[in-house]
Amino acid sequence: MDAVRVEGIGKRFPGVIANHDISFTIESGTIHAIVGENGAGKSTLMKILYGVQKPDEGSIWIDEAPVVLNTPSDAIARGVGMVFQHFQLADNLTVLENVVLGAENVAGIGAAARRRVQEISDQYGFGLDPDALVASLGVGQRQRIEILKVLYRGAKIIILDEPTAVLVPQEVESLFRNLATLKEQGHTLIFISHKLDEVLAVADRITVVRRGTCVDTVSPEGVTSRQLAELMVGSELPSPEAGESTVRDEVVLDVRDVGLDDAQGRAVLADIDLHIRAGEVLGIAGVEGNGQTELVEVIVGMLEASRGSMVLAGEDISKWSTRKRRASGIGFVPEDRHRHGLLLPAPLWENRILGHQTRPPSARRGLINRRGAKRDAQRIIEEYDVRTPGIDTAAGALSGGNQQKFIVGREMSGQPRLLIASHPTRGVDVGAQAQIWGHIRQARREGLAVLLVSADLDELIGLSDTIQVMLRGRLVGTFDPRDVTPQDLGSAMTGAEGAA
């Protein structure tokens, strides 16, 4: 019997396609994993299954009956529960109170409720004390409360959104034991993750999501974590357009021994040593969350490095503000264009000023040059093929690809020496992707140093002169893109055997 079947699910947000034609089937009483990079569309898909968001197209069947889920209550009524990555517990209440909160109709709030909570906890070996204060419990126990909450509400199908992200290895093992018990007792579990070895260890079936759509559904017996990684990031060989090397001698960016500690004093970045020469593209590969974001933010100056030095074209920029760094020739295509790259409600020409507030043509001596900004916005639209009715259109109204082309155009203006491109083609359509790749190659020919961070191995291999792999905040291997395969990169990225 099928617990869940989705067919042709599509979801669009303004300017982006989050899901497109997603179809898969989940058999009852199994653990089904959904894997994919951040931003591949997993979370949107799960929100659709849990009724948080409505799909624009497609159909859902639960227990082989067609359903329309308008709200989470609809999903709960169908026996679907969701455990969110970020726990939704009240610290100052007990386990019992947290479980009963919002589900008073199940068994009241008195002795019957307590009995039921105790029963579930015993049945699945959760070992939770109904009267313990949540504030006194650890992360693993809190997660079990979340699962208990879902079970208490009668869920037979449980969605777990990146449940292991917050756990230490021992807790992961005990979570997996809980999941196995739940499965034995006939529950269906949907397990979202991008940690491949865990998925292989626990799942019965694995669906891979990439760029908003299902790439494949496989059995863990038939695949290695390398093959899964390839499916996740795309392993087709890049167009053979590497071109001749344009690398010059002059070192543009020299990063030495840079480290970054988080608020708890743990090293997020450690011993980062890298240099980029003029005309060189340095690619940074890595599974997301291994410090790439922080590395970029440290170089741009949004985060202050805890250790080490950075030299841009002979000048020590370690202590400079973001403003000064950018004005001295760092172009920045951020990873999250909506959060860091654009003022969505503002017209395009105002977005031309963003990040260039102190420089011609958009500004001069503390004053905004509206005419200059408008003229240059127009130039970018023409040169970078930004499809928009005009420069007065709000940035948020454009499609993701056109927003990104505009950002790339803006960051290539003002003669940058270093271009930092973080996932420059994420969430953009194929046409825009090819154009953006073309612009990065052009930049390289013109002698820019480019730092390219990407999860797309084709992109890295196709564009880079050198590839470094990042794992747990360190650079763990250097590869020559001319003779590296996605498989080599994949194993270095996951810390598997044979990392150079």
Added chain:
Amino acid sequence: MNAVRTMLARLGWSLVAPVLALVIAGIITSLILAVTGNNVSGFWDTILTVPSERQLANILNYAGILYLAGIACAIGFRMNLFNIGVEGQYRVGSFAAAVVAGEAWLPGRWNIAFAILVAMLAGAVWAGIAGILRVTRGVSEVISTIMLNAIAGLLVGFLIAKVGVSTGNSTNTKRIPGESTSEGTSLFGLFSGPSIYTLLFLSVLSGLVFWWVLNRTTFGFNLRATGTSETAAVASGVSVKKMVVVSMLMSGAVAGLVGMPVLFGQAHNYGSSFEAGLGFAGIAVALLGRNHPIGVAFGALIFAFLQERAAVLNILAGVSPDIVAVSQGIIVLAVVIAYEVVRRYRIKREQAAVGRALARTDTVEVAP
């Protein structure tokens, strides 16, 4: 031609929301009047009669003062900085200016100019405390400015008792010498007497400066960028901490001006007669005008108009003037809702327009 049309369209769009809000607020107010058994038509007749010249002068004077308070709030609001403390900053500024002007260290008009500077400085310092607390200790400016309001009231009261002079049973600051008061203006003969505060030019000036700084300077761009998306502003190199302190100081400086027209044009000293609640009215006025220099002017005029008409409501229509406070509140709520509705509608329209203009280029991502 096209540019003119775009401009007209934009103007039209910016009027839709406030007009919608006023209509809704009118309907709700009427309903409340009807339900409470009041005379609905009498209310509207009284409210909507053309004001006399004296009333018009009152409306203009009051609107000018509200405008200053509104701009003071708007400066912070534009970058999501909620300076609730305009009230306290206005009191501290007015008091400081009154003391300095009362001492008359400088002759005539110089005394006025100096006192105005002192008022701005005092207001800025008072607001700056909240700004510094926010960037160094992470204290929400909402909380600290509310606290500072209370402290300002008590502190000023205490200081008046210390340095003020008692006449009869009230204690005020020393009276400003006659040569340093400003008589009022007839606005080039528009009014039959000098019934408009001369210092209302400060309102006009603040509005112009605010507009210019906001739209034409890098600082203003940073301010708006921070308000629109703090993350994007940070990535673009804006130091949010610096922006918080500077805009708090500016907001406080303008708040310091709020009391100036009355101080020099009418009261001539600072005491208990100074109106309370102007700073809070400023919040509503700024909200009403969407923190836009022209919008705030309309908001101030509407509020001043209602306030002035409220005075006679009880006499002419037998309706309690409190209903005006109710309708002011309803207007603010209606404006907030109407703007959100119109904003969403416009985003949809704009996206549709982009789609049409591009003749549906395919944006669907297909996995290769």
